[in-house]
Amino acid sequence: MQDILEAIMAAEESNDPDRELAGVAGLPVPESYRGVVVRAEESRMFDGMATRDKDPRKALHVQEVPTPELAPGEALIAVMASAINYNTVWTSIFEPLPTFKFLQRYGRVSELTRRHDLPYHVVGSDAAGVVLRTGPGVTRWAAGDEVVAHCLSVELEDAAGHDDTMLDPQQRIWGFETNFGGLAELAVVKANQLMPKPRHLTWEEAASPGLVNSTAYRQLVSHHGANMKQGDVVLIWGASGGLGGYATQMALNGGAIPVCVVSSPEKAELCRSMGAELVIDRAAEGFRFWKDEETQDQDEWRRFGERIRELTGGEDPDIVFEHPGRETFGASVYVAKKGGTIVTCASTSGFVHQYDNRYLWMHLKRIVGSHFANYHEAWQANRLVALGKVHPTVSRTYPLEQTGQAAYEVHRNAHQGKVGVRCLAPADGLGVRDGEMRARHEDAINRFRGH
Numbered sequence: 380m381q382d383i384l385e386a387i388m389a390a391e392e393s394n395d396p397d398r399e400l401a402g403v404a405g406l407p408v409p410e411s412y413r414g415v416v417v418r419a420e421e422s423r424m425f426d427g428m429a430t431r432d433k434d435p436r437k438a439l440h441v442q443e444v445p446t447p448e449l450a451p452g453e454a455l456i457a458v459m460a461s462a463i464n465y466n467t468v469w470t471s472i473f474e475p476l477p478t479f480k481f482l483q484r485y486g487r488v489s490e491l492t493r494r495h496d497l498p499y500h501v502v503g504s505d506a507a508g509v510v511l512r513t514g515p516g517v518t519r520w521a522a523g524d525e526v527v528a529h530c531l532s533v534e535l536e537d538a539a540g541h542d543d544t545m546l547d548p549q550q551r552i553w554g555f556e557t558n559f560g561g562l563a564e565l566a567v568v569k570a571n572q573l574m575p576k577p578r579h580l581t582w583e584e585a586a587s588p589g590l591v592n593s594t595a596y597r598q599l600v601s602h603h604g605a606n607m608k609q610g611d612v613v614l615i616w617g618a619s620g621g622l623g624g625y626a627t628q629m630a631l632n633g634g635a636i637p638v639c640v641v642s643s644p645e646k647a648e649l650c651r652s653m654g655a656e657l658v659i660d661r662a663a664e665g666f667r668f669w670k671d672e673e674t675q676d677q678d679e680w681r682r683f684g685e686r687i688r689e690l691t692g693g694e695d696p697d698i699v700f701e702h703p704g705r706e707t708f709g710a711s712v713y714v715a716k717k718g719g720t721i722v723t724c725a726s727t728s729g730f731v732h733q734y735d736n737r738y739l740w741m742h743l744k745r746i747v748g749s750h751f752a753n754y755h756e757a758w759q760a761n762r763l764v765a766l767g768k769v770h771p772t773v774s775r776t777y778p779l780e781q782t783g784q785a786a787y788e789v790h791r792n793a794h795q796g797k798v799g800v801r802c803l804a805p806a807d808g809l810g811v812r813d814g815e816m817r818a819r820h821e822d823a824i825n826r827f828r829g830h
Contacts, residue, residue, distance in 0.1 A: 503562030705729025772796030
């Protein structure tokens with residue numbers, strides 16, 4: 380592994396980094412590597428505990444694991460950096476169920492997928508790194524290519540997947556519903572998960588947008604989601620967070636009018652620094668949408684709607700960008716304009732949503748479910764990053780050994796933007812190939828740093 384890292388690091392000082400990186404093709408693949416895992420034997424360790432009290436630090440372990448053989452259409456990448464997503468948090472606390480159920484189900488698909496059904500699960504759904512090897516049938520990518528990986532793993536053997544790969548019955552989220560994920564020194568991906576690494580970004584910056592940026596693109600911009608247009612008023616929950624931070628940038632880029640909902644003055648300032656002018660600090664303004672565990676407060680829905688109209692000059696949201704779920708969904712349906720769209724994913728505050736259907740059916744609103752993105756959508760989202768139109772939202776990074784702490788902070792919402800993890804990269808700041816472009820966007824790239 381050290382030889383691989385040294386070959387990649389040689390590109391840092393080289394006038395021809397592509398030539399240096401191509402040299403990894405001649406290096407042997409290690410028989411094992413370090414990965415962040417959960418263990419099947421510990422999947423009941425949090426039984427009886429409240430979700431908030433479950434501690435990812437107790438369940439996530441860094442251990443040596445065997446390097447799997449590559450199947451046709453796959454690639455092995457040396458992972459320089461990865462990032463924390465909510466699916467890693469869910470995996471680490473074994474909610475809504477242990478991910479070993481996913482691995483068992485995938486393992487029954489074929490002899491090749493049986494590799495994934497193991498008593499440990501290497502987690503992580505983001506990665507930036509260098510291709511080491513490709514399996515039979517891969518022609519688009521070669522050893523030495525600098526890449527980022529999106530998290531859609533799909534077999535593409537069913538006709539349904541060829542209209543929209545997210546509808547393929549064998550569609551899975553890599554590193555969550557499959558093994559050999561990105562929080563590791565090596566990772567196994569399908570070749571159609573790979574995209575070019577943005578050359579002006581560091582490894583940790585390039586790794587961070589993959590899941591959330593692509594998710595936001597499909598949810599907000601794509602015709603499979605809300606199909607946002609210029610002038611749309613877009614209510615964005617958690618607008619400075621890992622998902623909302625990208626939705627806010629896309630709304631601004633697309634000529635929409637974001638109304639950013641946050642929970643602190645610091646988060647409000649981050650939204651304003653991105654260019655958003657309409658911001659609601661729900662904590663400062665005391666919005667509480669539930670009277671108790673069983674009863675929502677419709678007076679608070681009305682007060683919230685009035686506050687939105689106050690900011691927008693009397694307009695209700697054309698689109699509500701939903702991801703908190705249970706806590707906010709009733710208010711989201713209520714405040715959307717007549718004929719508007721509530722587009723939803725994730726449900727980080729709870730999966731069981733309650734809303735008053737009168738405000739949906741009588742006002743001709745639509746609820747659209749959105750889940751990650753297909754390859755085309757992920758590629759377009761990555762292209763926006765590579766063009767400097769959308770910027771990463773990394774606030775802090777941790778070494779691989781402290782992945783548990785990184786996941787704990789996301790679990791407790793003690794973070795802004797995205798929390799990165801250095802896998803093989805020995806320090807932040809490495810991997811930049813286009814310094815001139817980076818200099819033009821330095822302030823935006825570092826906007827979330829230190830928060």
